[in-house]
Amino acid sequence: xxxxxxxxxxxxxxxxxxxxxxxxxxxxxxxxxxxxxxxxxxxxxxxxxxxxxxxxxxxxxxxxxxxxxxxxxxxxxxxxxxxxxxxxxxxxxxxxxxxxxxxxxxxxxxxxxxxxxxxxxxxxxxxxxxxxxxxxxxxxxxxxxxxxxxxxxxxxxxxxxxxxxxxxxxxxxxxxxxxxxxxxxxxxxxxxxxxxxxxxxxxxxxxxxxxxxxxxxxxxxxxxxxxxxxxxxxxxxxxxxxxxxxxxxxxxxxxxxxxxxxxxxxxxxxxxxxxxxxxxxxxxxxxxxxxxxxxxxxxxxxxxxxxxxxxxxxxxxxxxxxxxxxxxxxxxxxxxxxxxxxxxxxxxxxxxxxxxxxxxxxxxxxxxxxxxxxxxxxxxx
Amino acid sequence: xxxxxxxxxxxxxxxxxxxxxxxxxxxxxxxxxxxxxxxxxxxxxxxxxxxxxxxxxxxxxxxxxxxxxxxxxxxxxxxxxxxxxxxxxxxxxxxxxxxxxxxxxxxxxxxxxxxxxxxxxxxxxxxxxxxxxxxxxxxxxxxxxxxxxxxxxxxxxxxxxxxxxxxxxxxxxxxxxxxxxxxxxxxxxxxxxxxxxxxxxxxxxxxxxxxxxxxxxxxxxxxxxxxxxxxxxxxxxxxxxxxxxxxxxxxxxxxxxxxxxxxxxxxxxxxxxxxxxxxxxxxxxxxxxxxxxxxxxxxxxxxxxxxxxxxxxxxxxxxxxxxxxxxxxxxxxxxxxxxxxxxxxxxxxxxxxxxxxxxxxxxxxxxxxxxxxxxxxxxxx
Numbered sequence: 001x002x003x004x005x006x007x008x009x010x011x012x013x014x015x016x017x018x019x020x021x022x023x024x025x026x027x028x029x030x031x032x033x034x035x036x037x038x039x040x041x042x043x044x045x046x047x048x049x050x051x052x053x054x055x056x057x058x059x060x061x062x063x064x065x066x067x068x069x070x071x072x073x074x075x076x077x078x079x080x081x082x083x084x085x086x087x088x089x090x091x092x093x094x095x096x097x098x099x100x101x102x103x104x105x106x107x108x109x110x111x112x113x114x115x116x117x118x119x120x121x122x123x124x125x126x127x128x129x130x131x132x133x134x135x136x137x138x139x140x141x142x143x144x145x146x147x148x149x150x151x152x153x154x155x156x157x158x159x160x161x162x163x164x165x166x167x168x169x170x171x172x173x174x175x176x177x178x179x180x181x182x183x184x185x186x187x188x189x190x191x192x193x194x195x196x197x198x199x200x201x202x203x204x205x206x207x208x209x210x211x212x213x214x215x216x217x218x219x220x221x222x223x224x225x226x227x228x229x230x231x232x233x234x235x236x237x238x239x240x241x242x243x244x245x246x247x248x249x250x251x252x253x254x255x256x257x258x259x260x261x262x263x264x265x266x267x268x269x270x271x272x273x274x275x276x277x278x279x280x281x282x283x284x285x286x287x288x289x290x291x292x293x294x295x296x297x298x299x300x301x302x303x304x305x306x307x308x309x310x311x312x313x314x315x316x317x318x319x320x321x322x323x324x325x326x327x328x329x330x331x332x333x334x335x336x337x338x339x340x341x342x343x344x345x346x347x348x349x350x351x352x353x354x355x356x357x358x359x360x361x362x363x364x365x366x367x368x369x370x371x372x373x374x375x376x377x378x379x380x381x
Numbered sequence: 382x383x384x385x386x387x388x389x390x391x392x393x394x395x396x397x398x399x400x401x402x403x404x405x406x407x408x409x410x411x412x413x414x415x416x417x418x419x420x421x422x423x424x425x426x427x428x429x430x431x432x433x434x435x436x437x438x439x440x441x442x443x444x445x446x447x448x449x450x451x452x453x454x455x456x457x458x459x460x461x462x463x464x465x466x467x468x469x470x471x472x473x474x475x476x477x478x479x480x481x482x483x484x485x486x487x488x489x490x491x492x493x494x495x496x497x498x499x500x501x502x503x504x505x506x507x508x509x510x511x512x513x514x515x516x517x518x519x520x521x522x523x524x525x526x527x528x529x530x531x532x533x534x535x536x537x538x539x540x541x542x543x544x545x546x547x548x549x550x551x552x553x554x555x556x557x558x559x560x561x562x563x564x565x566x567x568x569x570x571x572x573x574x575x576x577x578x579x580x581x582x583x584x585x586x587x588x589x590x591x592x593x594x595x596x597x598x599x600x601x602x603x604x605x606x607x608x609x610x611x612x613x614x615x616x617x618x619x620x621x622x623x624x625x626x627x628x629x630x631x632x633x634x635x636x637x638x639x640x641x642x643x644x645x646x647x648x649x650x651x652x653x654x655x656x657x658x659x660x661x662x663x664x665x666x667x668x669x670x671x672x673x674x675x676x677x678x679x680x681x682x683x684x685x686x687x688x689x690x691x692x693x694x695x696x697x698x699x700x701x702x703x704x705x706x707x708x709x710x711x712x713x714x715x716x717x718x719x720x721x722x723x724x725x726x727x728x729x730x731x732x733x734x735x736x737x738x739x740x741x742x743x744x745x746x747x748x749x750x751x752x753x754x755x756x757x758x759x760x761x762x
Binding site for chain 2: 074094
């Protein structure tokens with residue numbers, strides 16, 4: 001059953017209330033948001049127009065009262081369809097003043113004193129020119145400071161409505177993966193498989209395909225982030241497709257492996273170990289366990305020695321916090337959505353990666369994908 | 382005829398030579414690159430993995446010698462397939478030191494003294510956490526400074542190989558637009574049209590569909606950046622689809638309008654004026670004319686009073702510099718690729734936008750798309 005699109009205003013008011021409670025606790029008079037997910041989280045502003053890097057977009061969250069959008073005029077019509085009422089615009093790009101004075105005035109009005117939080121920590125960036133930021137820092141009396149991870153903490157736990165959208169993206173991609181036998185076989189070119197797989201995702205209901213990577217090679221592959229080469233699949237190849245389809249602004253992020261023709265013992269074993277590892281993590285994925293616990297559960301199932309991260313958060317972005325690494329001690333809470341993404345080296349320089357998506361619940365975690373069975377699927381020639 | 386994928390090493394060496402000549406002139410000892418297009422421009426590193434915001438990626442361009450990549454280990458395999466040989470990696474994310482000391486050491490080695498240029502001006506951003514940037518600025522003795530638009534100037538004029546890739550993206554999208562009558566008619570839902578149009582782009586050869594926006598409404602639409610609503614098309618609607626398909630890392634960016642059923646006089650006239658305006662700009666788009674000249678040519682053809690920008694550069698990103706606005710006095714040179722994007726208000730609050738892509742040549746500009754004929758296409762019911 002397809003969930004409704006958008007969110008009721010109450011969802012945004014709840015987000016704002018949580019933000020302002022955290023702001024009060026950390027003594028912020030405002031937050032300044034500049035990136036797509038942060039702006040969308042607070043306003044509902046959903047557009048692929050962020051693909052254009054030209055214009056900066058700003059949202060100011062005051063300590064009390066509603067957020068204010070300070071945005072290019074080209075976005076006003078769409079922003080007015082959301083819940084914000086105070087929308088201030090300028091004609092961008094403006095080489096003399098690309099929203100800077102409008103933003104500075106807004107901050108002076110809504111937060112004349114006190115600290116202004118800006119996401120500055122790991123996994124963040126500022127989506128405005130660095131020189132404009134330096135001028136803004138001066139114009140605000142050097143009151144811009146790290147947001148104490150307020151935005152991260154807000155987005156870490158998803159609402160039921162958000163989880164419903166992620167689940168819908170997972171459902172769509174799952175249906176597309178089930179149709180991979182239609183497009184992948186001995187002799188099919190990898191770049192055509194990528195193209196056709198994206199068409200399957202769209203045909204199954206994706207709004208767009210925000211991410212597709214993958215690889216194919218004899219007994220495994222060299223990495224998991226490469227674009228597709230125009231190289232034909234061959235018997236004995238392991239094909240991996242890793243996708244993030246978007247539904248109403250929310251991502252899935254999981255992959256599937258396929259053997260072209262019968263899999264050899266090494267590949268069958270490697271795939272089965274990956275499945276074991278995801279189950280080992282799922283078994284302990286409950287409130288109170290940590291991100292590091294999930295890493296270690298998978299690492300143990302794989303025989304130890306894992307490097308890199310073995311999963312991560314998921315939601316409005318393809319990857320979010322936490323990271324499933326030994327150093328991440330984030331305590332799991334109901335509503336967190338995670339990927340479990342173990343990796344094994346099947347032979348020298350040849351890896352296999354498997355990935356599932358789960359949501360933390362009171363009690364056992366809920367699978368949003370699969371879980372895939374241990375035998376690697378074999379595609380006919 | 383499909384152009385070859387990738388670039389020969391000579392293309393990258395030419396880019397580097399131009400960069401280092403500009404660096405010498407502006408007295409930089411290094412450039413620091415952090416964003417996807419900048420890293421790719423200098424290294425050829427093409428991956429959709431940038432969709433994950435987790436990890437920072439760095440490339441250092443020294444005053445002499447080859448660039449050095451300072452990147453997360455997950456990217457090493459792919460980076461090694463390019464032309465760079467000095468690739469330094471760390472296991473990211475690392476909460477204690479996410480590449481910062483590796484980068485600082487690299488800068489200290491390659492540029493122990495002198496200014497280090499970082500893109501900081503309009504249309505740029507820095508893709509690394511702001512707090513890490515502040516620490517890096519201190520670690521480098523406050524030698525990070527604006528790059529004097531070196532990266533912008535480098536990318537402003539495209540090579541023949543780059544133009545070939547943009548032209549291929551344009552060809553693919555043109556073939557998809559020609560098939561819109563297969564998917565759009567009275568009663569078709571706009572979100573389904575969006576989904577099917579992306580499938581057509583892939584079917585015609587797109588690597589992925591990096592951008593699709595559009596709208597539909599009686600006699601015009603309210604904006605051009607909205608996602609699709611699940612609303613059926615109706616007789617008298619004007620449907621607009623605006624797409625940026627990607628081929629080998631390069632974009633097209635143009636749109637087409639369609640009338641659902643017969644167009645009324647107002648719509649026919651508005652569409653014809655838009656076509657006139659693109660021709661007016663194309664007529665004067667030659668070396669020596671300026672971006673502002675093209676704006677004014679279109680504005681005059683539309684009867685004056687235009688606001689916003691009426692086109693822009695195009696290439697590795699959906700939108701690039703220059704902007705076709707009165708304040709942009711960029712002088713056109715052969716090899717610049719531009720969109721011409723006039724807008725008219727057909728009736729109160731109802732606009733139409735048309736867009737074509739051209740490349741500046743010695744002599745008349747070359748159309749990469751269309752040009753579309755004056756009559757708006759009418760789709761049967």
